[in-house]
Amino acid sequence: MSQLGLVTPGTPAPPRDVLRQPLRKLLGQAFRTRQTPAGHLYEGNGQPVIVFPRQHTGPESTAGLRGLLAEAGFRPHDWGLGDGAGARRMGLSRWLRKLEECVIDVFEVTQEPVTLLGWGLTGIYARELAKRTNPLVRQVITLGTPFNTAADPQRQCKLMAMLDTGPERLPLAVRQRLRQRPPVPCTSIYSRDDGVVRWEQCVDQETADSEHIEIAGARHEELATHPRALEVITHRLAQPEGQWRPFAADGRATLHA
Structure with missing residues (x-):
């Protein structure tokens, strides 16, 4: 092998998979997009993602989303815990x-x-989980998630009440902790027409590695299938690791090599 990395005469050729590695790395640094019946999607390069189901549902609620992500080149995983009712039983x-x-x-x-x-x-x-397993988590994406407990001082949010009614009622200190942003990039996708949570509970002050993206007209149960939400989700997933950037304010993601 020469100093330039080229194969010299008489040198056994490296395995084909080794030759592909630089190309894979190069492709992983740029966005690839396509138009589908689901809308404008960004293609992945095998990036893993755990897709948690909507409350009161099991893996069936995210089957379509996970199938679409797999088809787009990502590696989606269900959380494997059914409908998640355990949080109410065990705290x-x-x-x-x-x-x-x-x-x-x-x-x-x-x-x-x-x-x-x-x-x-x-x-x-x-x-x-991103706070507790930080080194293992790349980023967090939420759909209609009421993490801003300060916007619900009277505890009227029905979703958060599901945590309040467990064996350990959430004390104020825990509710304040839930507001704290994880130490990884965060994207909150929300709608003013959600119908389940108030949109103010899904936003807080944006930072260099956090953002909030509104999906106009979407109901809570539509957030995982809305074409605009799918565009945002796949763009977030397709970004090269360590190069997180916010979605463009004009509604179309800026492509970076």
Whole structure:
């Protein structure tokens, strides 16, 4: 092998898969897009993502989303815990410890930091898991998740009430902790027409690695299938690791090589 990395005469050719590695790395640094019946999507390069179901539902609620993500080139995983009713039985802390195993399992299989995608109440779990398993998590994406507890001082949010009614009522200190942003990039997708949570609970002050994106006219149960939301989700997932940038304010993502 010469100093330039070229194969010299008489040198055995490296395995074909080795030759492909630089190309894979190069392709991973740029966005690839396509238009589908679901809308404008960004293509992945095998990036892993755990998709948490909407509250009161199981994996069937995200089957379509996971199928679309797999078709677009990502590696989606269900959380493997059914409808998530365990949080009400065992309390938030014990439930999060159980969910940590899911993040660890996916990381061990893929050997890559994992994106956590939560919907409604499960977005709370995704954010808290990112705090607890930070080195294993690449970013968090939430759909209609009421993490801003300061916007609900009277505790009227029905989703958060599901945590309040467990064996351990959430004390004020815990509610304040839920507001704290995870130490990874965060994207909150929300709608003023959600119908389940107030949009003010899905936003807080944006930072260099956090953003809030409104999906006009979408109901809570539509946030995982709305074409605009799918565009945002796939763009977030397709970004090269360590190069997170906010979605363009004009409604179309800026492509970076």
